[in-house]
Amino acid sequence: MCCAVVAAIIVSGCKAQPATSQPALDAAVQDAAAPDTGATSYLCARYGADAAAAPSYATIQRLFDEQCSSCHTPLASLPLSPGPAWARLVGRAAPAAESCGGTLVAPGNPEASYLYVKLTSDSPCAGTRMPQGEFGPVPLPECVLSLVRRWISAGAPGP
Numbered sequence: 001m002c003c004a005v006v007a008a009i010i011v012s013g014c015k016a017q018p019a020t021s022q023p024a025l026d027a028a029v030q031d032a033a034a035p036d037t038g039a040t041s042y043l044c045a046r047y048g049a050d051a052a053a054a055p056s057y058a059t060i061q062r063l064f065d066e067q068c069s070s071c072h073t074p075l076a077s078l079p080l081s082p083g084p085a086w087a088r089l090v091g092r093a094a095p096a097a098e099s100c101g102g103t104l105v106a107p108g109n110p111e112a113s114y115l116y117v118k119l120t121s122d123s124p125c126a127g128t129r130m131p132q133g134e135f136g137p138v139p140l141p142e143c144v145l146s147l148v149r150r151w152i153s154a155g156a157p158g159p
């Protein structure tokens with residue numbers, strides 16, 4: 001897709017009349033306006049590939065390591081680093097500031113799991129949707145949300 005756009009620019013730059021048809025230009029403009037599908041396909045390939053009904057905890061921890069633990073360090077109120085993460089999540093209450101959230105991971109019940117609510121709701125009972133980016137929440141694509149949902153539904157197996 002990017003190459004077609006580049007080619008179109010090169011071609012139109014070389015000729016007095018742009019060689020690209022109007023529909024092709026419209027398509028290129030639409031591509032530019034589309035959501036960041038590059039990030040989505042990267043995230044889906046990296047985490048969504050674990051299509052098992054019960055994804056392994058290793059995939060979940062890799063998601064935490066790469067998308068969460070820069071903020072959720074071992075010293076944070078909710079650490080998501082490899083050592084403490086599972087034990088701090090499963091069957092545990094959300095940290096005091098967000099006690100509105102209830103249980104972070106309720107095995108078998110994603111909707112009752114505040115971790116899942118924080119990843120899927122634009123208005124969780126406190127704070128913002130996760131993960132946060134530089135300018136606000138950067139919601140994960142459905143393929144990754146499905147991974148977390150299946151892990152919790154399967155009873156949130158540990159490491």
Ligand code: HEC
Pocket residue numbers: 063064067068069070071072077078094095096097098099101104114115118119126127128129130131132133
């Ligand atoms: C850029 C920093 C940042 C990143 C990245 C980030 N978080 Fe957070 N997270 C925060 C902050 C700050 C809070 C407390 C404020 C809030 O809830 O919005 C928080 C709160 C939370 C809470 C509520 C815990 C509580 O205090 O009760 C959960 C659950 C959570 N994050 C999960 C995640 C997950 C899972 C990821 C990765 C997919 C993630 N976060 C990525 C900064 C971050």
